[in-house]
Amino acid sequence: MAHAAPAQGLRTPSARPRTPDVFSARTHRIASWATAVVTGLVYGYWVAANNRSGGPITGWNLLLGFVSALVFAALWTGVHALAPRMRRELHALLWAAFAGCAMGLLYSQSAESVLRSTAMGLAVAAATFLVLFFRYYTHEDAAGHRIR
Incomplete structure (x- = not known):
C-alpha cells in the first residue's frame, strides 16, 4: 500500500518555532516580584476584610492584613522558586498545599468552625492537585522532562 511522502515546508508540531520573548530578563524579574507583592496585598486585604466582618477597621485588623500579605508573598515566592525543580507529583502537591492552606486561613477568618475551614482547605487543595497534576x-515527556 502506498504512503504519502512528507511535503516540503511542513513542520511537525515539535518543530514549531517559539514565540519571541520581547521582554528582557530584568522585566521578567520585576514582573515576578510585582506579581508576588500585588497578590499578597490582595490576599492580605481579603483576610482583614473577612476578619472584621463589615465592622470598623482597627489597628489590629490592619496589622493582620499586612502580616498576612507579607507571609503570603514570601511563601508564594518560595513555592514559585522551588516547585519547578521538583517532579510533577511533588510540584502539584506543593502548589496544592499552598493553595489549601491559604484558603483554609482565609475561610477561618469568616468566623466559621475549624472543621469547616479545614474541609474547605482540603477541598481546594484536592482540586488544585488534580488540575495541576493533569497539566x-x-x-x-516520558522521562519527566518539561516540554517547552
Missing part, C-alpha cells in the same frame, strides 16, 4: 503530566 504537568500532559506537558512532560
